[in-house]
Amino acid sequence: MSKHSVYKFFSLLMVLSMMLAACTPSASSTPTTAVPAATAVPAATEALAAPDATEAPAATSSDDTLVYAVPADARSLDPSMAAGRLDVSIVYSIAESLANRDTKGVSQPNLALSWKRVDPNTWEFKLRQGVTFTNGEPFNAKAVKFTMERARQPEFNDNYQLPSQTKLKEVKIVDDYTVQFITEEPTNTMEFWLAESPIIPPQYYGDTPVDKVSQKPVGSGPYKFVEWVKDDHITLERNEDYWGPKPAYKTIIIKVIPEVSSRLNELAAGKVGVASALSLDQAALANTDVSSAVYVIGLRKMVMGINQYGDNKALKNKLVRQAMNYAVDKKTLVNDLFGGKTDMLSSYVNPPNNNPELQPYPYDPEKAKALLTEAGYPNGFDVTIQGRASSYGFDKEIMTTVAEYLKAVGINATVEVMENGVFLDALDAKKLTGLHFIGWAALINPTVENLILTCGHVDNSVDYCNEEFDKLYKQLVSEPDADKFQKINFQMQQIIWDDAPWIFLWHLPMVYGVAKNVDYNPRPDGYVHFWEINKK
DSSP, X not given: OOHHHHHHHHHHHHHHHHHHHHTSOOTTSOOSSOOOOOOOOOOOSOEEEOTTOOSOOOSOOOSSEEEEEESSOOSOOOTXXXXXXXXXXXXXXXXXXXXXXXXXXXXXXXXXXXEEEEETTEEEEEEOSSOBOTTSOBOSHHHHHHHHHHHTSXXXXXXXXXXXXXXXXXXXXXXXXXXXEEESSOOSOHHHHHTTOBOXXXXXXXXXXXXXXXXXXXXXXXXXXXEEETTTEEEEEEOTTOSSOOOSOSEEEEEEOOOHHHHHHHHHTTSOSEEOSOOGGGXXXXXXXXXXXXXXXXXXEEEEEEOSSSSOGGGGOHHHHHHHHHHSOHHHHHHHHHTTOSOBOSOSSOTTSSOTTOOOOOOOHHHHHHHHHHTTOTTOOEEEEEEOSSSSSSHHHHHHHHHHHHHHTTOEEEEEEOOHHHHHHHHHHTOOXXXXXXXEOOSOOHHHHHHTTSTTOTTOTTOOOOHHHHHHHHHHHHOOOHXXXXXXXXXXXXHHHHHOSEEEEEEEEEEEEEETTEEOOOOTTOOOOGGGOEEO
């Protein structure tokens, strides 16, 4: 595809967006074009309910009820197994962590009132007193110790990462409300993982089968679990005995509505308070008499992962990977596809911890061709780009356009669109064939952002491995001096930018439809703190 053809392709998309926006009613007008009719959700076959749950609540937002619409259901609500932003967001409303992370990535006291480093390998926590789990068990040092020991078990330690990532050796109970975490070696990631480590009641989680607790979680949070009707909705109810400020809404209903048009219909009808995961081309349709579109530049880094496993030898060549980065016109994609509502990546580490000397790879197809020739591939090679149709919005269109850019420099790229579950299974098993479209690390923490690209890490989807990088990472996690830490961090970013295990694209722009009587500021990390959503 020539650059002219790329512009033409996106011009058509923008015309479509403008046509859709033109059909959107203003605050004082009467709609003339209806959003397509909502697709019926398949009837639920099983209700995963608490013993006292009765009839499922009507999915209509009101003064006391907020309906939060999502495109897909959760997979597990076990606090030690939850993965993915939705599962974790629901769990965090039910089961609290020792710390909460603010929007700047800083961990703030929560169930732990304070913490200090007693020595390089020992962290001491003072726990909040008078907190009770919703099943009546007390929150104390025993609950913290039980939670961490459970997380060490093989079925949990992939997702509950504090013990493994901090090399936690022992949890020592000093008294009922003082506990020490003793690590095998010094670590700088403890405060980060505190906010991703919900504490659970020992008796309930010790005596109840794992498959049951994954469907009926218990914690000490601002909400408590009511029921889960698979592929339809999850209901939470305000914990009236919560130790902290009471949430504004008595009931939260996380409603599964797969189609964007259906989420928009429900929003316009006043049945939904927040419609999440809107696509940018349909965002204007959220601007109605009763709702507005809300845009957020997310922290998630969107990339084309360049697999280092498999039989494609070309992808293992650094010059080839650099050539791919020069071949793609990211600036045109950002401007034409996203209306300039996001920015190109200048590092894989988010500000303010990014290396300021790094700049986005410029669009330079001639340099890309020269690098391919230098690498021994003057006539290119074959490669497949895999991903989902619209997991992040425009996935298929993005993959197709990147494939055309690669073809323009001689790389014969084809696109394979996969079903969500099939793609995720292949991603986890490292069975994808060439390139894949994915987003990573919606956070602000350079230690963890660097961790993802260390050899063998669970989130290292391309199986990239660089011994020099890993050696620096070991220094990073134990370096107490802030200036030296930042110097190592910048060195590591330079290595990755040169090695180019990904085609670096942009930060994920996120769009929500929010009812005008709902006060909601979406977080750039993609988590939903349901207890922070207020009424207007």
